[in-house]
Amino acid sequence: MKQHTIFALLLCLHFSCSQNTSNDYVHAISYSLDTLVIDSKERNLDLSRNITNASVNFDKDAIYLFNRFDHSIDEINLERLEFVQSIPFQKEGPNGTSYVNYIYALANDLFFIKGSVQSSVFNMDAKLLKKADWSKVNEGEDFQMLRNELTLSYNDSMKVFGLSYKGDRSVSLEILSVNEHTKETVEIDSEGVYQNNILEFDDNGHYYFLDPMVYLTAENGYAIVSHDFSNEMYIFDTGGEQVKKVSYEPTLTPKSVKQIEKEEIVSVEILKKFYQGFLEQIKFSPPVWDQVNKRYLRLSAQRVFTDIKPENAFLPQVKEVKVFLTVFDEDFNLVSEVEVPELDTESTKYFAKEGKLWVFTNMDDEMGFVRISINK
Numbered sequence: 001m002k003q004h005t006i007f008a009l010l011l012c013l014h015f016s017c018s019q020n021t022s023n024d025y026v027h028a029i030s031y032s033l034d035t036l037v038i039d040s041k042e043r044n045l046d047l048s049r050n051i052t053n054a055s056v057n058f059d060k061d062a063i064y065l066f067n068r069f070d071h072s073i074d075e076i077n078l079e080r081l082e083f084v085q086s087i088p089f090q091k092e093g094p095n096g097t098s099y100v101n102y103i104y105a106l107a108n109d110l111f112f113i114k115g116s117v118q119s120s121v122f123n124m125d126a127k128l129l130k131k132a133d134w135s136k137v138n139e140g141e142d143f144q145m146l147r148n149e150l151t152l153s154y155n156d157s158m159k160v161f162g163l164s165y166k167g168d169r170s171v172s173l174e175i176l177s178v179n180e181h182t183k184e185t186v187e188i189d190s191e192g193v194y195q196n197n198i199l200e201f202d203d204n205g206h207y208y209f210l211d212p213m214v215y216l217t218a219e220n221g222y223a224i225v226s227h228d229f230s231n232e233m234y235i236f237d238t239g240g241e242q243v244k245k246v247s248y249e250p251t252l253t254p255k256s257v258k259q260i261e262k263e264e265i266v267s268v269e270i271l272k273k274f275y276q277g278f279l280e281q282i283k284f285s286p287p288v289w290d291q292v293n294k295r296y297l298r299l300s301a302q303r304v305f306t307d308i309k310p311e312n313a314f315l316p317q318v319k320e321v322k323v324f325l326t327v328f329d330e331d332f333n334l335v336s337e338v339e340v341p342e343l344d345t346e347s348t349k350y351f352a353k354e355g356k357l358w359v360f361t362n363m364d365d366e367m368g369f370v371r372i373s374i375n376k
Contacts, residue, residue, distance in 0.1 A: 029336050030375045031325075036358075038367040039082040044069055045367050050348035051360050055105040060291075060353040064111065066100050073103065073111065076367065078353060089126045097122075104150050104218060114149045121154050132160040134174075136181040146174065148216045152223060152238045159240055161223045163216050169195045171214055173225060175240035184240060188214075193230040196259055197278070201271045208268060210275055219296070220289035220330075230256035231284055231300075233332070246332040252324050252339060253300055257281045276315050279303040285346045287328065292355035293374075295335065296328040299346035299359070321345055325357070327374065343370065 038045075046067040054065040062084070065074045071091055075084045090096045099116040106112055110129070111122045120131040134146065146162035160176040164185070171194045173186040189195060199210040212228035222243065225234040233246040249255060257278045265271050280303055287298040304320040323343035327335040343359060350359040357372040 029338065031338060031340070032373045032375070033342055034371050035361070035363075036081055036369045036371060037363050038076055038369075040366060041083045043074065043083045043086065045074055045076075045083065047362055047365065047367060050345070050362075051367070052347075052349050053100075053102050054349050054360075055103050055111075056351045056353070057105040057109075058107050060351070062105075063351075064103060064105050066103050068100075071097075071100075078358075087124060087126055089122070095122070095126060095128045102148060102150070106151070106154050108154070110154050112149075112151050112154075119149045119160065121151070121158075130154065130158060130178060132162075132176055132178055133181070134162070134176060134183075137176065137183045147214075150216055150218050150223065152218055152221060159238070161216060161236065161240070163214055163225070169198055169211075171195075173216075173234070173236070175236075186236075186240070186242065188225050188234050191232075193227055193232065193256070197229045197257065199262075199265065199271050199274055201265050201268060203268050206268075208271055210271070212278075215286040217286040217288075219287060220291075224286060226284060226286045228283055229278055229281075231282075233287065235332070244332070248328075248332075248334045250300075250324075250326065250334070250337055252337045253282045253302060255282075272315060276305060279315075280305065283346065285350075288351050288357075290352035290355060290357075292352075294330045296330070296332060297350075297352055297357050298326045298328070299343070299350060300324045300326065301346040325372070325374075338374075340372065 046065060046069060051065055054063050056063045061077065061079050063076045063078055065076065067074050071089055073087045073089065075087065077084045091098050097113055097115055100113055102114040104112040109124045113120055113122060118131055118133065121129045123129060132149065146164055149160055149162040151158055151160045156179065158178045160178060162174045162176065164172050164174045171189050173188045175184045175186065194212060194214055197212045201208045215226045217224050221238065223236040231248060231250065235243040235246065237243055258281065260274050265274065282300055282302060284300045285298065287296040290297055301324065302322045303318050305316045306319045307316060309316040321344050323340050323346050325338045325340050329335055348360045350357060358369045359372065361368045361370050
């Protein structure tokens with residue numbers, strides 16, 4: 001096990017509906033790491049997308065991973081570090097899930113599965129219990145533009161959160177009341193963070209469109225909206241009420257990428273240069289909740305590129321990825337920041353369990369985790 005001691009700034013924040021930061025004083029923190037490997041029991045686990053389509057259960061003793069190879073959900077026990085069972089799902093019929101985008105583990109051994117058109121709650125027997133039918137709201141206008149959805153709980157008055165993308169290059173949060181077939185639209189891009197960081201160019205009929213990822217995740221009983229290239233977060237409760245907007249001033253990285261003049265995108269090469277510049281500045285991932293220590297943990301990264309560009313590659317080869325871990329208290333006040341040289345990407349599944357951050361790593365096509373303990 002490796003031990004590191006570094007210094008980070010403790011930043012105290014003043015809370016209102018939105019948050020801003022001020023530097024107060026410095027304190028020391030340390031972290032240690034170890035690596036765990038899951039015994040797959042010869043099961044061919046689907047490690048694509050860095051298992052970002054996996055979900056940890058409420059007790060944090062199991063992780064559920066969709067397996068596109070045979071359209072099932074694999075259960076991995078995080079106590080015994082081994083594959084337990086495969087739960088087969090149907091593609092067609094009354095319990096069908098023709099396409100699975102994301103899965104979220106709910107209480108009482110239930111799953112919320114985001115599909116291409118229909119999203120639903122299923123039990124461990126792969127039986128459909130309740131579906132989110134956006135097509136019944138306003139005759140289904142724009143319902144297929146929902147890229148991600150989740151629900152925080154399964155109940156009679158269940159509400160489903162979804163990110164809705166419009167033709168005017170805007171994104172909003174839609175909140176569907178499942179039983180009433182009504183929805184509420186909530187503004188989540190008042191400063192144009194999503195819209196301003198879209199890169200697009202039409203190269204004689206070959207259209208390039210690079211938009212930043214907007215994340216919709218569930219942590220600590222909240223729905224959280226966050227962005228790739230800017231660090232603000234929008235926090236919502238189970239009823240769809242906005243609890244707060246979080247914005248903070250990091251010291252190890254910028255809080256967002258610098259805005260560009262889109263009129264300068266006059267070629268595909270310039271578009272690629274701007275996108276590479278975004279990745280070199282900062283890329284954020286969503287926060288996760290550490291129940292033991294009552295804190296939120298978030299990874300972000302800066303990429304360093306080489307001058308080597310393989311044939312047909314969109315960007316040059318990556319020389320290095322600098323990964324940073326940001327710690328917040330339970331009110332999203334910024335506590336500390338740490339660079340973690342042992343990590344090589346933030347674009348992966350990570351979660352908190354037993355007071356430690358578990359970060360997925362592919363160990364020669366086996367599921368593994370780098371486990372980080374933060375000591376104060």
